[in-house]
Each structure stands twice: as structure tokens, then as C-alpha cells.
Amino acid sequence: MQVLQPAANSRSLININAYTKKAIFIICVSFCLTPFASPALALLAGLVIAQLIGHPYLHLNHKATHILLQVSVVGLGFGMNVHSALQAGKQGILFTVASIAATLVFGYFMGKWLNIDKKTSFLISSGTAICGGSAIAAISPVIKAEEKQISVTLGCVFVLNSIALFAFPVIGHYFNLSQTQFGLWCAIAIHDTSSVVGAAGKYGAHALEVATTVKLARALWIIPVTFIAAGLFKNQSKKIKIPYFIGLYILAMIANTYLPKISAVSPYFIAIAKAGLTLTLFLIGAGLSRTVLGAVGFKPFLQGVVLWIAISATALYAVMHLA
Numbered sequence: 001m002q003v004l005q006p007a008a009n010s011r012s013l014i015n016i017n018a019y020t021k022k023a024i025f026i027i028c029v030s031f032c033l034t035p036f037a038s039p040a041l042a043l044l045a046g047l048v049i050a051q052l053i054g055h056p057y058l059h060l061n062h063k064a065t066h067i068l069l070q071v072s073v074v075g076l077g078f079g080m081n082v083h084s085a086l087q088a089g090k091q092g093i094l095f096t097v098a099s100i101a102a103t104l105v106f107g108y109f110m111g112k113w114l115n116i117d118k119k120t121s122f123l124i125s126s127g128t129a130i131c132g133g134s135a136i137a138a139i140s141p142v143i144k145a146e147e148k149q150i151s152v153t154l155g156c157v158f159v160l161n162s163i164a165l166f167a168f169p170v171i172g173h174y175f176n177l178s179q180t181q182f183g184l185w186c187a188i189a190i191h192d193t194s195s196v197v198g199a200a201g202k203y204g205a206h207a208l209e210v211a212t213t214v215k216l217a218r219a220l221w222i223i224p225v226t227f228i229a230a231g232l233f234k235n236q237s238k239k240i241k242i243p244y245f246i247g248l249y250i251l252a253m254i255a256n257t258y259l260p261k262i263s264a265v266s267p268y269f270i271a272i273a274k275a276g277l278t279l280t281l282f283l284i285g286a287g288l289s290r291t292v293l294g295a296v297g298f299k300p301f302l303q304g305v306v307l308w309i310a311i312s313a314t315a316l317y318a319v320m321h322l323a
Helices: 018-032 039-052 058-079 082-114 118-129 133-143 147-174 179-189 193-203 205-219 222-232 245-258 260-286 290-295 298-321
Strands: none
Touching: 018 039, 018 260, 039 147, 039 193, 039 260, 058 193, 058 205, 058 245, 058 260, 082 118, 082 179, 082 205, 082 245, 082 298, 118 133, 118 147, 118 222, 118 298, 133 147, 133 222, 147 179, 147 193, 147 260, 147 290, 147 298, 179 193, 179 205, 179 298, 193 205, 193 260, 205 245, 245 260
16 A cells, blocks of 8 residues: 655755764664663654654655564564453453444544545544554555545544553553553554553553453454445445454464463563564654644544544543443
8 A cells, every 4th residue: 555655855844964864863763672762752752853854764664664563563472361362352342342333433423524525534533443554554445545635544643642652651540540441441542553552561561461452353343344444435346454463463372372482482572572662653753744744634633633532531431430
């Protein structure tokens, strides 16, 4: 899928030559791979780079973040236990179904009320309901979305992901959520897996386990929602991008649970996976230039914000009183 990216030479606040820009960028990438870089710090560094000097490898950014995220999530599977994951999945299934359905319906009516074009509105609703950029990437070709529509929705989702990564741990501590509650809340209310893992990992190991398991189970809903999209937008080809990496995550989890030799080296896989996710968040932040932010537009961003606040508040109430 081709995603519209802002031009690599879009204006930045500091004008420096290409070699210096690349050197600074590579230093930041190297820092993100060290134990000193947290997901939130990496995202913030990426945002600063995007505004001050710009991303020197912007044309490669989408593919790099896509591959890094998938490989890192599989690596996290080596830190999961099958039995705990099944328990978490049982807890999250009702919340998942209810929240996806409610978000899609609410998003449809809100899009009509704001007079947003149908495809942009559906992409924002789907990205909010399921798993952000992954859902948008899967559904876009099915509904034959234009590059501008894809860029607008991705920009909206990534901005809200950035806010969530900082805000959710603070809110979780304020309401004294347990790690199970926080993991469920993250998986339901934060769009992208990278930000879910970043926020949950900051909260605690069990929160990370719950959040990752529920979020990846939620990502499987891309498949039925894509079929629905094909019907709504009358696309008979129905070419659906199945998230195969989830199968590899499950295999990693099984290996960690039942193969002692694998579990002995699992901490190394987990450390590499966490470094990969930190780097992913840096690259996402570095891709949020002023061009991307300015392209979103008020109405689509308003739809994304209202949907996100609605699902976040409802999910928070549910995990506090129903979970």
C-alpha cells in the first residue's frame, strides 16, 4: 500500500546540511536502542526531530515502522504465558466486541453530522475501533481510499497515540487501576499496538501481558470489519491483508510456555523487542512533521478526538466497575 508521505524537504525550523541532519538522526536512533531510552522519551525525541530538522529518511519511514512493530510484537511473545494470555483474552472479549461495534456506529453518525466524506470517516472510525494504523492499512485498499484520505486518518491516529502514551499512565495511577485493569483499558482505548505496549510496559509487567494479548486478539477483528467495508463500499475483490504476525506471536508464546530451553533465553528476545518498540515510537514521532499535522483538518480530527474520548471514558468506567 502506498501511503502519502510529506515531502522530505518540507520546511523545518532549523536549516542544516543533509549530512549533519543524517548524523543527528542516526545518533537519536542509536540512543533509542539503549536501556536509557523509554518509549515516551523516544516518541518525544522523534517529535522534536520532525519539527526542528525533519526526517532525513522519510520515504522509508512507513515501511520501517511497519516491519519493526511486527517483529517487536513477536519478540514480546517470548515473555508471555499461554495460560495467563487465555485468561486475559476471556476478560477482554466482551469489552472488545462491544467497544468495536459501538465505535463504528457512533463514528458513522458523527461523520454524517460533521459532513466528512464517507471513506475518511470510516477509516477514522475503524482505526479508533480496532488497531489504528494497521486497520487503516488493511481497509484502505478495500474501500479504494485516496492517498490524501489515508494520510489524514493516519495523521489523526498517530497524534492521538502520542497523547495517549503520556496521558494514560498518569490517569491509571490517578484512579489507582490494577495492572489487569490498566492493561485492558490500554488495549481497548489506545489505537496502535506500539503505543499500547509503550503505555502498558511503563505501568507494569502484568499490565503489558494483558494489554498485548487483548490488543492482538482485537487486531483479528480487522478481518470481519474489512469484509463489512467491502460490502458497504461495493468492492467485490475483497483483497484483505491478514495480520499473519499474530500467528508468530502465538507460536512464540507457546514456545516460551512449554519449551524450557526457549524460556531460558526469552529475556534476551524481550529486551530486543522492547528496544525495537522504543525505536518504532521514535520513528512514528519523527514522521509527524508540520505537513502531516496540518493535513489532518479540523473536522476529521474532531471526529477522531470525540470518538477516542468516548471510547476511553466508557472503557475506563467498564474496567473499573465491570471487569
